[in-house]
Amino acid sequence: MKVTKILLGLTLGLAAALAALGQNQQINGAGASFPYPIYAKWFSEYNKLHPEVEINYQSIGSGGGIRQLSAETVFFGASDGPMSDEQLKGAPGPILHFPTVLGGVVPIYNIPGVEGTLKFSGKVLADIIMGKVTKWNDASITALNPGVKLPATDITVAHRSDGSGTTYIFVDYLSKVSPDFKDKVGVNTSVNWPVGVGGKGNEGVAGLVKQTPGTIGYVELIYAIQNKIAFGSVQNHDGEFLQASLDSVTAAAASASKSMPADFRVSITNAPGKGAYPISSFTWLLFYENPKDKAKAKTMVEFMKWALTDGQKYCAELGYSPLPKEVVALEMEALKKIKL
Amino acid sequence: MKTPSRRRSADDRGFRLGTGFFALLVVLLVAGIFFELYRTSTLSLQKFGFRFWTGKTWDPVAGEFGAFPFIWGTLYSSILAMVISTPIALGIAIFLSELSPRRLRTPLAFLTELLAAVPSIVYGLWGIFVLVPIVRSFQIATPEWMKKIPLFSGPPLGVGMLSAGLILAVMVIPFTSSVAREVLKAVPSTQREAAYALGATRWEAILAALRFGRTGIIGAVILGFGRAVGETMAVTMVIGNNPQVSASLYAPQYSMAAVIANEFTEAADNLYLSALIEIGLVLFIITVIVNACSRLLIWSVTREVKAKAPKPVATMAFAAPTGGGQ
Numbered sequence: 001m002k003v004t005k006i007l008l009g010l011t012l013g014l015a016a017a018l019a020a021l022g023q024n025q026q027i028n029g030a031g032a033s034f035p036y037p038i039y040a041k042w043f044s045e046y047n048k049l050h051p052e053v054e055i056n057y058q059s060i061g062s063g064g065g066i067r068q069l070s071a072e073t074v075f076f077g078a079s080d081g082p083m084s085d086e087q088l089k090g091a092p093g094p095i096l097h098f099p100t101v102l103g104g105v106v107p108i109y110n111i112p113g114v115e116g117t118l119k120f121s122g123k124v125l126a127d128i129i130m131g132k133v134t135k136w137n138d139a140s141i142t143a144l145n146p147g148v149k150l151p152a153t154d155i156t157v158a159h160r161s162d163g164s165g166t167t168y169i170f171v172d173y174l175s176k177v178s179p180d181f182k183d184k185v186g187v188n189t190s191v192n193w194p195v196g197v198g199g200k201g202n203e204g205v206a207g208l209v210k211q212t213p214g215t216i217g218y219v220e221l222i223y224a225i226q227n228k229i230a231f232g233s234v235q236n237h238d239g240e241f242l243q244a245s246l247d248s249v250t251a252a253a254a255s256a257s258k259s260m261p262a263d264f265r266v267s268i269t270n271a272p273g274k275g276a277y278p279i280s281s282f283t284w285l286l287f288y289e290n291p292k293d294k295a296k297a298k299t300m301v302e303f304m305k306w307a308l309t310d311g312q313k314y315c316a317e318l319g320y321s322p323l324p325k326e327v328v329a330l331e332m333e334a335l336k337k338i339k340l
Numbered sequence: 341m342k343t344p345s346r347r348r349s350a351d352d353r354g355f356r357l358g359t360g361f362f363a364l365l366v367v368l369l370v371a372g373i374f375f376e377l378y379r380t381s382t383l384s385l386q387k388f389g390f391r392f393w394t395g396k397t398w399d400p401v402a403g404e405f406g407a408f409p410f411i412w413g414t415l416y417s418s419i420l421a422m423v424i425s426t427p428i429a430l431g432i433a434i435f436l437s438e439l440s441p442r443r444l445r446t447p448l449a450f451l452t453e454l455l456a457a458v459p460s461i462v463y464g465l466w467g468i469f470v471l472v473p474i475v476r477s478f479q480i481a482t483p484e485w486m487k488k489i490p491l492f493s494g495p496p497l498g499v500g501m502l503s504a505g506l507i508l509a510v511m512v513i514p515f516t517s518s519v520a521r522e523v524l525k526a527v528p529s530t531q532r533e534a535a536y537a538l539g540a541t542r543w544e545a546i547l548a549a550l551r552f553g554r555t556g557i558i559g560a561v562i563l564g565f566g567r568a569v570g571e572t573m574a575v576t577m578v579i580g581n582n583p584q585v586s587a588s589l590y591a592p593q594y595s596m597a598a599v600i601a602n603e604f605t606e607a608a609d610n611l612y613l614s615a616l617i618e619i620g621l622v623l624f625i626i627t628v629i630v631n632a633c634s635r636l637l638i639w640s641v642t643r644e645v646k647a648k649a650p651k652p653v654a655t656m657a658f659a660a661p662t663g664g665g666q
Contacts (some may be wrong), residue, residue, distance in 0.1 A: 087608060129401035163400075
């Protein structure tokens, strides 16, 4: 560990020295892989606008991002789930959360003879995932889907085998709508699944669902859209059945912004409000409140202002849901907390 | 007279020190790995103690970690792979060294060794798209009476222990067969000639050669076992990744290497991380035990051979390395 730290220090030192030579500013960050495509786009676009700023981002996973930020080996971190109080205490200084974009998670399924969209309520979805509902023609599912002829096939549950922000959002939602699920499974990036098989990544889960008749799984909305996978609709807090879309995910954030805590550490699953898709979440960038390197801090604050405004227009082409303007306004205010 | 010899002896000493240092480096490296694994898993070692080895719950939410399902899955899949691959690999080795026409020998040997060069992710993809559907249709076709046997119980998912064992077997065959072939090549031809002289059939002569080279052949099998124990990527893609302990070949299960690869990046809290590292430690210890057992086995067989024959085949004693991962 020590040797790695020294080596890393040397490398970073060398990088910094080189950057100073070229008058360039290099800033390193690491974390979540879910927002990697848009972060990469942002950093490269920002570099075109400000050639002297080079931001490097490694998508090593949210856990890794939090660890590296706490060890101060990177300037900023990124996470799909907010840091826990315990993790915040473990860091050498106060850390601020800034939501950047939004993502949604959708249920996908493969039922022989069933075409079209199935409807799920939160409770039914939780019961299926927990293995309490075992057949597709169970009364609880048919009651939600009148007119759909469901077969007596056994249900197989497919989940992510790798630790993932997608899992976090999905189980966070299920825990909110089903006390039983909260009790038996709980919320984390990996959980102790009562039943089912695990696939690695969105593609692993989608592969399991596609290949195995009778299977239900969950993937990121972006993944389902890009791969043209049909997905089910989910009943939201207000009782509407909604199919996820970029807009309905943003709507969830907009309605949640009314009760936004000052540190933005908020779960927006099962958000109230019309048209709000219930399995939605922010993804965050993490900064120290009092960064050691003031020059870098200044650059990153400028970058954040750009990302929260002009940067949001890249969301649609990459399949992310943009932040609602209410949240952007709150964040612009919060950026002032970073001590420059 | 004095100068050159003294210089030579100084050179010798330098050379010996140099090479000795490199040898020591290996020892230090292994000790370093063990120490680092031990140090970073302290948290989980203190909290769970021996319970970690026997616990069946793996619950990152509640912070309850037991590695037994993973140990079970790793050993089950590796032993299954050995059961499937050993006869095939030995068959290949015997054919190539004893029976094959000379001009087929080189291309066939080349092709088997090529199997070892295929990256495990490619095996994994092949597993998902080709092997798993075949296994599933086989599972669907399983007659009802057979499903009552615990070995074949469970829904037809395709992914599961059987797929993992099959894919590992394919990956292990080139290792076992090429080492076994070298061993058979090293058996002195006098052994076979003597067998023929005594009126042995070809089959009996081959048996004699096999018996003579058994140390090396056991070594070859253990080399394959080591490869299977450490395999990560291909296994996680087809094993089903469900930490349960089941005797069924059809049940989705999990392995030690797979859970580390899957959960390490997102493990944010310290106990969780420490438990994952302890799985690495368990894997390390199991590898050491497997190695020690193989040494013991080879040692006992060599002793026996030594007593009977004056010139045993070079002990191709192998340490089972934890395979090529990735």
